[in-house]
Amino acid sequence: MLTIGGAMEATRTTPDPRRWWALAALVASMLVVGFDGTILNVALPTMASQLGADISQQQWIADSYSVALAALMLPAGLLGDRFGRRRMLITGLALFLAGSLFGTLADTPASVIAARTAMGCGAALIMPLCMAVLPTAFEPEERSKAIGILTAASALGMPLGPIIGGWLLDHFWWGSVFLINVPMVGIGITACALLLRESRDPATPRIDTLSTALNCLGLGALIYGIIEAPRDGWTHPAILVALFAAVALLTALVLRERKATRPMLDLQLLRQRGFLWNSVAATLAIFVMMGLLFVLPAYLQAVLGYNSFATGVRLLPMMGGLLIASRVTAPLTNRFGPRPVVAAGLLVMAGAALLGSRTTVSDGYGNTALWLSLTGLGLGVAMIPAMDAALGALPKARAGSGSGLLMTLRQTGGAIGVALLGSLLAASFGSRLDTAGLPGAAAEYARKTVGAAHAIAARTGDQALAASANSAYVHGMDLVLMVCAGAAIVAALLVAVFLPDTRAPEAPVRDMAPEPVDARQ
Structure with missing residues (x-):
């Protein structure tokens, strides 16, 4: 039977009784990530007014989370394989917690953008590693149910964002949309530390710094161009430069990864x-x-x-x-x-x-x-x-x-x-x-x-x-x-x-x- 962390234990024939409690910890983590993607929608006008944020700063307050999240997911999964999936999941939650705490204290648009970026980096570790433990935490007959629960939790976060954000703004100051994350993430960290077994792949190579940079910059440029294009137009020079840079960087990444023994962008999986x-x-x-x-x-x-x-x-x-x-x-x-x-x-x-x-x-x-x-x-x-x-x-x-x-x-x-x-x-x-x-x-x-x-x-x-x-x-x-x-x-x-x-x-x-x-x- 596969343990919650993903190792084979030949002597075990019964499921780990803690696996559903472990799933509950992952659900709490995915809920936070889910509603934080939308909770700022209702707080942004109030926040922008009080901080004096211009249109461009408002756009980056909203988009910095998504850009960091998309750009860092691939290296995040590799970090989990190399240094331990539980450890890196807890690291992601801790980074998300730190960003949330910093956001409650932010008093300038730049500091809010920094807080949202830190939260996006944390979410980039949380999302793939929550999913990574499922294939080895549950047998195939239970895995579909576990994935359904985790998928529902992630989807539930999206409508919860405006609900929670609207209620908080009716009763508290705008920083409360960051503060609400603290107890949820604290529960997630505690539960993951107590309920998840650690696993790693000892054969995972060292992190390739150049490939990581190509991935982060390439995906960051792609997501930036895609997000900004509806506002500035697809033919705007900045959008064209971003998309051209994304194609060039990601092409370089693919060419480099094809020669790697254990690539970060594992093209063999796509075969x-x-x-x-x-x-x-x-x-x-x-x-x-x-x-x-x-x-x-x-x-x-x-x-x-x-x-x-x-x-x-x-x-x-x-x-x-x-x-x-x-x-x-x-x-x-x-x-x-x-x-x-x-x-x-x-x-x-x-x-x-x-x-x-x-x-x-x-x-x-x-x-x-x-x-x-x-x-x-x-x-x-x-x-x-x-x-x-x-x-x-x-x-x-x-x-x-x-x-x-x-x-x-x-x-x-x-x-x-x-x-x-x-x-x-x-x-x-x-x-x-x-x-x-x-x-x-x-x-x-x-x-x-x-x-x-x-x-x-x-x-x-x-x-x-x-x-x-x-x-x-x-x-x-x-x-x-x-x-x-x-x-x-x-x-x-x-x-x-x-x-x-x-x-x-x-x-x-x-x-x-x-x-x-x-x-x-």
Whole structure:
């Protein structure tokens, strides 16, 4: 039986009774990472006002977390393999805790950006290493359930962010959105220290400094360009330089890693169809989900008129669908195999997006709740078996680096989804908004977002502008949802054609290192 840390103990035949308590520790960790990605959305206007942050500083306060998270995931997984997965997971939690504490004391935009960057670095260790322990903590028949629970925890964090943030801002100062992390992370550190066994791969080579630098700078430039492009335009010189630099740096990384004995970017894993196509399915599912979640908050707030707290509450139907999926996915996968189940989940997501694309200005929340529930159901049915099969295809010694690659693909897919779909939404909204009669500066400001248009309408008493903003935004949202539906259908077709049927197992990736040792710390 494999221990919680990932070593083979031939004398053990019964599961470690602590494995579910250990999973609870990982759930607490993923919850914090999940809601910290969205909690700042409701606090940013208040924070910017009190700190005197300009538009560029506000953008970096929001984006520094995502850039650090995406750029550091690959080396984070390798660090776990080399120095111990439990140790590096606790290190990530401690770094996240330090960033949160620093954020509560920050009094300048630069210090808030530094705190968010530190939290992103911590999250980059937390996310892949939480996943890395699952393939060896649970037997295959339990692993799907464990992945479902952890996936639901990560997804639950997103709607929890605005709910928690809205409540905190109603009762406390803006720094409380950082302070709320402290008890949660403290519980996670304590539980991981007491419940997780340490594991590492003694054959993991030393960290390649040059490859790490190429990875961090290349992915950082890519994510920066993707995030900033909707605001500055894809042809802006800074965006073109960032994207060109990303291509050059990542190409250099791939060429260097192809010659490495134990690479950080383990391209050999991508030759294994099970890992490759399950990773593709998970990445495209995240692309679609992030697109859906990107358009919804502004629709609920600006068009339907809900505040931040109420908006977060109204995102919860997605969790209902996810919870149902976590209960039905394992039996379905056991009976039919992952290929038809993952494809069916993606088709459910496509159907949800198509239903959402029929939204009109006069529709209420009921229609949104329906297709949002279907989105959660489809996401869970697609994501849980895809993640399970991808992680199950990893050699035990490379659980950290492999899960780091998987999570990097997911994070990058989500960022690309937000950027591309955000550009489509912005272009559609700006072209359809009727700003006749507004001064040039006011018209330009109104075209930026539906919230900005409503602010101008409220200031001028222009009800026609507010109506035009609602109509233009709903039209843009419908276009985005149509694209999401198309992406989900393409993903389902790719899965149906290329994903192997693991009921007739293919040969696993050749493990070039011995099984990791189990060492109590």
